[in-house]
Amino acid sequence: MAQQINVALVGNPNTGKTSVFNRLTGLNQKVGNYPGITVEKKEGLSKLGRGKKAHILDLPGTYSLNASSVDENVVIELLLNKNDKDFPDVAIVVCDVENLKRNLLLFTQIKDLGIPAILAINMSDRMQRKAISIDIPAMEARLETKIALISSRKNEGFEYLKELISNYKNISTKACMDATVIAPEYFERLKRTFPNQELYKLWLVITHDVNFGKLDRNEFKGVGSFQIESTGTLKRLQQKETIKRYQFINETLKETLFIDTANAKDLRSRFDRVLTHKVWGYVIFFGILLLMFQAIFDWSSYPMDFIDTTFASLSEWMMHTLPPGDFTNLLAEGIVPGLGGIIIFIPQIAFLFLFISVLEESGYMSRVVFLMDRIMRKFGLSGKSVVPLVSGTACAIPAIMATRNIENWKERLITILVTPFTTCSARLPVYLIIISLVIPEERIMGIFSLQGLTLMFLYFLGFASAIVSAYLLDKVLKIRNRSFFVIEMPNYKVPMPKNVVITVVEKTKSFVLGAGKIILAISVILWVLASYGPSNFKKAESLVMEANKGNDISQKELEAKIASFKLEHSYIGIIGKGLEPAVAPLGYDWKIGIAIVSSFAAREVFVGTLATIYSVGSEEKETIRNRMAAEINPILGAPQFNFASGVSLLLFYAFAMQCMSTLAVVRKETNSWKWPLWQLFFMSSLAYIVALGTYQILN
Amino acid sequence: MPTIASLKKGQKGIIKTFSLDLVPLKLLEMGCLPGNEVTLVQLAPFHDPLYLNINGSHLAIRKEIAAQIEIELIP
Numbered sequence: 140m141a142q143q144i145n146v147a148l149v150g151n152p153n154t155g156k157t158s159v160f161n162r163l164t165g166l167n168q169k170v171g172n173y174p175g176i177t178v179e180k181k182e183g184l185s186k187l188g189r190g191k192k193a194h195i196l197d198l199p200g201t202y203s204l205n206a207s208s209v210d211e212n213v214v215i216e217l218l219l220n221k222n223d224k225d226f227p228d229v230a231i232v233v234c235d236v237e238n239l240k241r242n243l244l245l246f247t248q249i250k251d252l253g254i255p256a257i258l259a260i261n262m263s264d265r266m267q268r269k270a271i272s273i274d275i276p277a278m279e280a281r282l283e284t285k286i287a288l289i290s291s292r293k294n295e296g297f298e299y300l301k302e303l304i305s306n307y308k309n310i311s312t313k314a315c316m317d318a319t320v321i322a323p324e325y326f327e328r329l330k331r332t333f334p335n336q337e338l339y340k341l342w343l344v345i346t347h348d349v350n351f352g353k354l355d356r357n358e359f360k361g362v363g364s365f366q367i368e369s370t371g372t373l374k375r376l377q378q379k380e381t382i383k384r385y386q387f388i389n390e391t392l393k394e395t396l397f398i399d400t401a402n403a404k405d406l407r408s409r410f411d412r413v414l415t416h417k418v419w420g421y422v423i424f425f426g427i428l429l430l431m432f433q434a435i436f437d438w439s440s441y442p443m444d445f446i447d448t449t450f451a452s453l454s455e456w457m458m459h460t461l462p463p464g465d466f467t468n469l470l471a472e473g474i475v476p477g478l479g480g481i482i483i484f485i486p487q488i489a490f491l492f493l494f495i496s497v498l499e500e501s502g503y504m505s506r507v508v509f510l511m512d513r514i515m516r517k518f519g520l521s522g523k524s525v526v527p528l529v530s531g532t533a534c535a536i537p538a539i540m541a542t543r544n545i546e547n548w549k550e551r552l553i554t555i556l557v558t559p560f561t562t563c564s565a566r567l568p569v570y571l572i573i574i575s576l577v578i579p580e581e582r583i584m585g586i587f588s589l590q591g592l593t594l595m596f597l598y599f600l601g602f603a604s605a606i607v608s609a610y611l612l613d614k615v616l617k618i619r620n621r622s623f624f625v626i627e628m629p630n631y632k633v634p635m636p637k638n639v640v641i642t643v644v645e646k647t648k649s650f651v652l653g654a655g656k657i658i659l660a661i662s663v664i665l666w667v668l669a670s671y672g673p674s675n676f677k678k679a680e681s682l683v684m685e686a687n688k689g690n691d692i693s694q695k696e697l698e699a700k701i702a703s704f705k706l707e708h709s710y711i712g713i714i715g716k717g718l719e720p721a722v723a724p725l726g727y728d729w730k731i732g733i734a735i736v737s738s739f740a741a742r743e744v745f746v747g748t749l750a751t752i753y754s755v756g757s758e759e760k761e762t763i764r765n766r767m768a769a770e771i772n773p774i775l776g777a778p779q780f781n782f783a784s785g786v787s788l789l790l791f792y793a794f795a796m797q798c799m800s801t802l803a804v805v806r807k808e809t810n811s812w813k814w815p816l817w818q819l820f821f822m823s824s825l826a827y828i829v830a831l832g833t834y835q836i837l838n
Numbered sequence: 839m840p841t842i843a844s845l846k847k848g849q850k851g852i853i854k855t856f857s858l859d860l861v862p863l864k865l866l867e868m869g870c871l872p873g874n875e876v877t878l879v880q881l882a883p884f885h886d887p888l889y890l891n892i893n894g895s896h897l898a899i900r901k902e903i904a905a906q907i908e909i910e911l912i913p
Contacts, residue, residue, distance in 0.1 A: 203867045241869050241895045374858050381866045407896075408879075417883045509898045513886050522887070546864070623862050623903065628879075628889060628896040 144193040145225060146185075146304055149214060149249060150233035151242050152200035153502075153629040155261045157181075158291035158638050159233050160197040163301075170645050176807065178213050182225075187301045196225050202241075204248045204343060205377060208543055215347070218252055219340055229307035230256045231300070236263055236271060236288075237630060239396060243282075243388045244381070247316055250283065251339035255310035257285055257303050264290040270399035278395040283315040292635060314339075316387040321379040329365055341365070346373060410631050414506045424507055428529070431494045432598075435532070435564075439486035446486075450479030469666055477662025480568070480747040481655045487564045489647050491533035495526070496642040500634035508626050518606050519613025520557075521550040521624060528554070528605060531561035532598075534650060535801045539808055546625065549618040555808055556818055557609045559801050560794070562601035565742040569792050570597055572746055576768055577785025593789075600793050653800065657740050662747055665711065665737060669752055672709035679705045706752065725791065725827070726784030726834040728772055735791070742797045783837035787830040795826035840911055842888065842904040845878040851909035852876070853892075860906045869893040876909060 148163075150156040160168070164183030171180045181197040198217065199210035206212045217223055218230075230249055234242035239260070249256045258278075266272065279286050285303050289296030303310070319326035319338055326338055333341055344362050413419050457471040498504045504526060512522025523545045530538035538558050545551035562570075574590050581589045675682065683701045692700075706712050714736075715729030722732040730752050738745035749767060772779040796802070796819045805815040845851060853874050861870070869892050870876075879896065880889035886901040 202864065205863060205867070207864060238895060240893065241867075244867060371859070374863065377863055378858055378866055381863070382871055385869070385871055411880060411889075415880050415882070415889065505898075509880075509882055509887060509889055512898075512900070513882055513884050546862075623864075624887065624898075624900045625862075625865055625868065625903075626898050627868070628898055630896075 142191055144187070144191065144304060144307060145228045146193045146195045147217065147225070147227035147230045148195060148197045148233060149218075149230055149245065150200060151202050151235075151238070151245060153627055154200070154233045154235040154238070154242060155291050156200060156233040157197060158635055159231075159259060159261060159289065160195060161637055161641055162291045162294060162297055163193075163195050166641070168641075170649065173213055176209055176213075178210050180213075185301065185304075187305045189305070191305050193301075193304050194225075196227070201245065203245055203381075206347060207546070210543060215343060218249070218254065219343060227254060229304060229310065230254050231259050231304070232256050233259045233261055235630075236260050236266055236273075237269060240385075240388055240392055243391075244384055246282070246284075247314075247318075247384050247387065248339070250316075251314045251318060251337065253312045253314070253337045253340075255307055255312050257287060257300070257307070257310060258282060259287050259289050259300055261289055261291060263288040263296065264293045270401075272397045272399075274395045274397075278391065281315065281391045281395060283311045283313045285310055316384070318380050318383050321383055322376060332365075333362075346377060407630055411506070414503065415509060420506070420510050424510060427494075427498070431491070431529075432532075434490045434494065435487050439490050442486040443483050446479065446483045450475060450482070454479075465670075468670065469663065473662045473666030474659065476750050477659050477747055478655070480662075480743055480750075481651060481659075483568070484564050484743070485647055485651060487567075488533050488650050489643050491530065491564075492643045492646040493639065495530060496639045497634045500632065500638060502629040502631045505626055505628050509628065512624065516550075518609040519550065519553045520609050521545050521547060521554070523624075523626065524550065524554040527558050528561055528602070531558045531563060531605075533564050535559045535561070535563050535798065536653070536804050537646065537650075539801065539804050542808070546623045547620050549613075549616060549620040552618070552809065552814070553609050553612045553616070555805055556612060556814065557605040559796055559798065559818065559822065560601050560605035560608065562598045562793070563742075563798075565798065566597075566601075566792055568743050568746045569738075570594060570789060572764055572767065573780065573785050573788055575764060576780040577782050597789060597793055604794065657800065661737055661740050661744055665733075665748055665752070668711040668714070669706060669709050672705070672712070675708040676705055679708065711752070724834070725830045726781075726787045726838065728779055730770075731779075731788070735797075738797050740799045742792060745792070745797075783834050786837060787834035790833050791826045791830035793826075794822055794829055796822035839908045842876060842878070842890065842899075842907045842909055843885075843901050845876070845888075845909070845911075847878055847881055850875060850877045850912040852912060854908040854910055856907045861903060865899065865903070868897055869895040870907065875912070 148156055148160055160181065160183065163185040167185075168181060168183030171182075172178065173180050178199060183195050183197075185193045185195050187193055196217075198214045201211040201214050204215050204218070206215050217225060218227075220226060232242075232246045232249055234246070246256065246258060260273070273288070275286050275288070287296050287300040287303055289300055326342075329341055330338055341362055345365055414423060454471045454475045457467060457475065461467040461470070495504075498507075507525055508522040510522070511525045515522055515524050524542070527538040527541045530541055535558050538561075539555050542551050542554045542558075545554060571594075574593050578590045578593050583589060583592070679701055683697070683704050687697065687700065707716070711733055712729070715733040718732035718736065719729040722729075722735065727735070730749065733752065734745045734748040737748045767780055768778065770779040771777070802815040802819060805818060806812055809815070839854070840851065842851070842853075853870065853872050853876055855872060871893070874893040876893075877891040878888060879891050882889070887898045888901060888904050889898045890896070890904075
């Protein structure tokens with residue numbers, strides 16, 4: 140077997156670590172999750188030449204090894220655990236040439252762990268413009284390492300970096316400084332007790348009261364007795380450590396890094412003057428939001444229509460071409476419409492991630508956070524809640540994971556709890572189909588389409604309920620928390636197309652695969668439940684014939700009667716009838732009841748369920764909308780989807796917590812069942828009450 | 839004693855002292871240490887948060903924390 144070198148990529152956020160990863164691995168990468176937590180795990184293979192290969196692991200960005208979030212925990216957990224299969228033979232610490240001072244803090248900590256570390260100084264293409272020069276040999280000597288000057292934008296320096304990885308055994312494992320001078324006696328005592336361990340490793344285990352999941356505890360047995368009594372002393376030592384490290388870095392850089400400030404050109408301040416302006420800043424931000432919504436809801440409608448018709452005709456083609464039988468029915472009535480229901484979201488999700496990744500890569504997102512923080516805080520949120528709330532319009536799952544960088548637990552919790560109110564793309568198909576059924580196709584003053592305005596109102600409603608509930612939660616939740624908030628304002632950069640494309644492809648893929656599995660499973664289950672039933676179901680034909688004996692009805696009408704009799708006596712019909720008393724006051728029949736229950740797994744299942752229920756047993760391929768329009772409520776003797784029941788349904792979906800995956804993510808991110816259950820109860824009751832009130836008033 | 843929160847736009851100061859119980863370690867790690875120079879780059883509406891340049895690092899913090907960090911103004 141060819142030799143494979145384990146490499147870990149570490150670095151501060153905003154150093155271009157991910158673009159270095161993309162350059163090293165190309166498209167030869169895979170994105171998964173660390174077991175048990177929703178932290179993204181990115182790994183890939185890099186060919187080093189001469190038959191050597193490197194397994195590259197892109198660790199979450201962190202400012203230091205003093206972890207304060209799950210993402211950062213992943214980094215120390217790996218670097219402390221020699222038995223982990225991913226434990227690095229060599230670490231690459233990625234730095235930004237313009238922020239070397241701050242970036243080197245992490246480097247000195249990694250060196251203290253005794254892991255060979257290569258320093259990769261990125262964005263070297265900016266050195267000339269910023270009038271920066273570095274004395275590489277002197278810096279290498281001071282930091283006990285090898286340095287590669289690289290530019291992922293210009294693809295420079297990577298050959299040398301790969302050469303350094305190949306020869307990692309030549310890289311020193313010595314620390315470049317001695318941080319133990321902050322408390323010599325304490326560390327001396329520690330050293331005597333654990334002569335074979337790196338002191339810094341022990342120090343990390345002592346200072347973190349978090350539970351390092353996979354860490355081999357035996358290795359650090361007895362460390363507990365070295366616990367520092369008061370957290371005050373501990374904090375002071377950590378502060379001393381940080382100051383000590385910065386002292387070392389300042390001395391090093393004074394001798395090795397030269398910046399000619401007179402020749403440096405500064406674009407940052409010119410951009411900032413406009414983008415963080417108290418008027419223009421907001422105007423530009425709302426302009427960008429408008430453009431984003433335009434892209435998501437207008438431009439993506441073309442590919443979406445195409446996907447919709449393609450799947451409808453595929454289904455029809457299967458019915459006509461494949462040999463008739465249960466399998467063909469399952470395929471054409473269950474699986475294909477189910478798959479179509481998820482693939483149709485790809486254009487929207489892709490557009491959303493395109494915008495978000497461009498805004499983040501360019502450094503603009505931090506400015507938005509800066510501008511919005513004060514306003515959001517009035518509602519118990521943080522400026523950093525803007526990203527989750529905006530991403531929530533595509534899908535609440537990535538949005539909730541994006542709350543991780545909110546330092547304040549109360550603000551983070553509120554953001555997590557209210558994000559599912561924003562109108563996610565799964566609500567869209569439900570809204571679209573019901574609006575087209577119950578809202579007249581008229582224009583107000585000849586310009587604004589009434590249907591369009593209704594949709595806009597629903598988006599506004601989603602956002603407003605998020606903000607209002609945040610405000611209420613802020614008043615209700617008794618969590619004392621310091622208003623800690625810090626955000627780096629990175630340099631402006633032109634986003635690299637390769638990075639943007641990789642992000643969009645990866646995020647879209649994981650959304651489709653994740654949601655796709657659930658939807659596929661549900662559509663199969665539903666199809667089975669609708670296609671089989673107990674005794675009455677099996678005798679449907681004879682029973683219906685019997686009942687209509689003597690009546691003068693055509694063959695076609697008879698078939699329709701048989702089909703609807705079958706459906707009512709199938710398993711799904713029996714369950715639905717049982718549910719009817721609960722949903723009838725809201726204006727729904729048992730079929731809608733089934734659709735609501737099955738769409739608890741995911742909202743978009745609603746349309747798919749009705750499609751499955753209505754298409755089982757029928758011959759001609761009608762669109763779902765026409766089938767729904769033709770549906771008659773037997774009790775009322777009028778169309779089932781009328782104005783009152785339609786509006787009631789729209790509002791039900793605006794508020795209801797109909798998404799299992801979101802609940803699962805909330806459970807993981809809050810580490811308790813309390814919050815997701817609370818969320819489920821609150822949102823569902825609100826939805827039920829509002830829908831009930833609406834129907835009773837409008838009817 | 840002036841603090842970071844009392845800086846005017848464009849004004850500079852040298853960080854003196856602050857209480858560790860009120861200022862989180864993360865801020866220190868980002869370069870906010872005694873002896874370092876701090877410049878107020880930009881203010882959001884209502885003077886909160888503050889966009890700073892500390893020791894060459896650009897970051898934004900809230901007024902509440904900024905008011906805990908004492909400085910000496912550079913004229």
